[in-house]
Amino acid sequence: xxxxxxxxxxxxxxxxxxxxxxxxxxxxxxxxxxxxxxxxxxxxxxxxxxxxxxxxxxxxxxxxxxxxxxxxxxxxxxxxxxxxxxx
Numbered sequence: 001x002x003x004x005x006x007x008x009x010x011x012x013x014x015x016x017x018x019x020x021x022x023x024x025x026x027x028x029x030x031x032x033x034x035x036x037x038x039x040x041x042x043x044x045x046x047x048x049x050x051x052x053x054x055x056x057x058x059x060x061x062x063x064x065x066x067x068x069x070x071x072x073x074x075x076x077x078x079x080x081x082x083x084x085x086x087x
Contacts, residue, residue, distance in 0.1 A: 030038060044052060070081055077084075 073084065074080060
């Protein structure tokens with residue numbers, strides 16, 4: 001007697017595998033970023049399209065020196081940024 005489960009058709013196997021593999025990734029993104037941010041960013045992309053791409057690049061360009069300064073401070077002093085905020 002054959003106890004194996006019936007296999008899915010070949011066309012559905014690829015799609016169902018894709019859906020199953022996306023599930024954990026979407027859950028991790030929602031947990032790390034927040035579900036509302038994921039919805040807001042996709043809605044903004046739908047409304048404004050590529051118009052926001054220049055703004056995103058500009059913001060990342062301006063925030064880079066601050067991230068770099070934080071790393072240089074922690075390497076130079078041996079203190080964390082949290083310890084620096086306390087002092």
